[in-house]
Amino acid sequence: xxxxxxxxxxxxxxxAFRAYATYATIVLLKMMLxxxxxxxxxxxxxxxxxxxxxxxxxxxxxxxxxxxxxxDVERVRRGHLNDLENIVPFFGIGLLYALSGPELSTAxxxxxxxxxxxxxxxxxxxxxxxxxxxxxxxxxxxAVTISMAYKVLxxxxxx
Amino acid sequence: xxxxxxxxxxxxxxxAFRAYATYATIVLLKMMLxxxxxxxxxxxxxxxxxxxxxxxxxxxxxxxxxxxxxxDVERVRRGHLNDLENIVPFFGIGLLYALSGPELSTAxxxxxxxxxxxxxxxxxxxxxxxxxxxxxxxxxxxAVTISMAYKVLxxxxxx
Amino acid sequence: xxxxxxxxxxxxxxxAFRAYATYATIVLLKMMLxxxxxxxxxxxxxxxxxxxxxxxxxxxxxxxxxxxxxxDVERVRRGHLNDLENIVPFFGIGLLYALSGPELSTAxxxxxxxxxxxxxxxxxxxxxxxxxxxxxxxxxxxAVTISMAYKVLxxxxxx
Numbered sequence: 001x002x003x004x005x006x007x008x009x010x011x012x013x014x015x016a017f018r019a020y021a022t023y024a025t026i027v028l029l030k031m032m033l034x035x036x037x038x039x040x041x042x043x044x045x046x047x048x049x050x051x052x053x054x055x056x057x058x059x060x061x062x063x064x065x066x067x068x069x070x071x072d073v074e075r076v077r078r079g080h081l082n083d084l085e086n087i088v089p090f091f092g093i094g095l096l097y098a099l100s101g102p103e104l105s106t107a108x109x110x111x112x113x114x115x116x117x118x119x120x121x122x123x124x125x126x127x128x129x130x131x132x133x134x135x136x137x138x139x140x141x142x143a144v145t146i147s148m149a150y151k152v153l154x155x156x157x158x159x
Numbered sequence: 160x161x162x163x164x165x166x167x168x169x170x171x172x173x174x175a176f177r178a179y180a181t182y183a184t185i186v187l188l189k190m191m192l193x194x195x196x197x198x199x200x201x202x203x204x205x206x207x208x209x210x211x212x213x214x215x216x217x218x219x220x221x222x223x224x225x226x227x228x229x230x231d232v233e234r235v236r237r238g239h240l241n242d243l244e245n246i247v248p249f250f251g252i253g254l255l256y257a258l259s260g261p262e263l264s265t266a267x268x269x270x271x272x273x274x275x276x277x278x279x280x281x282x283x284x285x286x287x288x289x290x291x292x293x294x295x296x297x298x299x300x301x302a303v304t305i306s307m308a309y310k311v312l313x314x315x316x317x318x
Numbered sequence: 319x320x321x322x323x324x325x326x327x328x329x330x331x332x333x334a335f336r337a338y339a340t341y342a343t344i345v346l347l348k349m350m351l352x353x354x355x356x357x358x359x360x361x362x363x364x365x366x367x368x369x370x371x372x373x374x375x376x377x378x379x380x381x382x383x384x385x386x387x388x389x390d391v392e393r394v395r396r397g398h399l400n401d402l403e404n405i406v407p408f409f410g411i412g413l414l415y416a417l418s419g420p421e422l423s424t425a426x427x428x429x430x431x432x433x434x435x436x437x438x439x440x441x442x443x444x445x446x447x448x449x450x451x452x453x454x455x456x457x458x459x460x461a462v463t464i465s466m467a468y469k470v471l472x473x474x475x476x477x
Contacts, residue, residue, distance in 0.1 A: 085402065088402065096343060099329050116389060152339055157337075
């Protein structure tokens with residue numbers, strides 16, 4: 001059993017894979033943060049979607065008025081969905097890329113640019129910054145994922 | 160080739176990784192179940208979103224009236240999206256956690272609490288149970304994921 | 319270090335795992351394509367959701383009229399969300415399945431049917447084709463994922 005354990009841990013001895021584990025965890029945590037920001041805006045703006053969430057504000061009509069949409073809540077939710085649409089492919093393609101034996105420096109470059117671009121994307125969405133800040137940060141992270149996908153397909157192509 | 164196969168299968172000989180594979184599959188299946196529940200409510204409530212889905216109900220205005228939102232359908236869809244927002248980070252961070260060589264008992268504790276909390280979350284959302292049932296089950300699963308992320312970063316940190 | 323690298327690359331020497339890496343990358347790229355199609359329809363239909371996205375069309379009321387929903391944009395977005403709901407489980411369960419030592423021919427059958435079905439699903443959603451094209455292609459991909467989940471649980475069950 002200790003032999004197997006060693007083998008598993010070896011995966012995390014590989015520096016490119018460790019870098020992947022670190023950056024993938026950071027962007028997934030960043031995505032999870034969007035839930036907290038949504039909750040913060042729902043509570044401060046008093047804008048809920050489920051009747052059971054407004055029960056503490058009283059009964060009947062007095063609680064019903066908090067069942068409404070709020071522009072700030074909707075903005076965070078759009079940022080959250082955009083994270084799902086882009087961080088899921090990064091996680092999946094990035095994992096296969098990290099297993100495809102990339103140069104450490106090249107791998108770090110991909111992971112760092114993606115992570116930086118997605119943090120900028122969130123800032124550009126939430127502040128919000130004027131365009132094309134959000135569009136550009138989205139496109140940079142997208143291009144990094146495409147570049148990793150190209151390496152995965154080049155290394156492992158088997159249709 | 161049989162040597163490689165053996166090595167691959169060894170990953171699933173590791174008990175913490177097997178536990179991860181089991182619980183990750185269970186929560187992903189639970190998430191997939193939301194699609195079936197959505198379809199069930201769309202059909203029984205006759206509430207569709209695509210015109211081509213109502214063609215069997217007749218033509219023109221008689222079919223158009225089924226292009227509408229229904230509170231039960233929307234509730235399941237919110238539960239489904241919440242699953243995506245929380246089960247995706249569990250899958251990703253949990254995979255890296257399972258590869259970071261955790262104690263089997265600690266790993267099992269994380270996986271079991273997360274899975275139980277997310278099943279409770281779905282029940283609390285769909286029945287629905289009064290708050291804070293849904294909020295608490297969400298928070299417990301969230302905290303488990305954060306705890307695994309901490310272990311991953313402690314083990315593999317490489318910026 | 320070169321010994322570890324060799325071990326990592328061995329994962330991609332396994333043919334079933336290489337097939338998984340190829341098909342998983344293809345369906346993730348297909349999912350990413352939905353972002354580009356959404357952007358294309360938003361720009362050609364002039365239908366935006368963020369005020370900062372319409373700033374280039376002028377100020378005040380002249381720009382505000384482009385903050386609207388468009389049926390084509392909404393259709394692509396529904397297809398994108400459906401991809402997330404179905405391709406995420408395929409990626410996760412498929413990864414564990416590829417590690418569970420499946421027969422190469424059986425694995426290829428699963429990956430090919432899933433990928434074909436999801437491409438058909440996108441075509442059926444976007445053209446759109448009359449039902450049950452979209453429903454059937456969804457169900458076939460769903461069944462493939464369930465079949466892989468069964469194999470994972472049979473191989474690695476550890477509650």
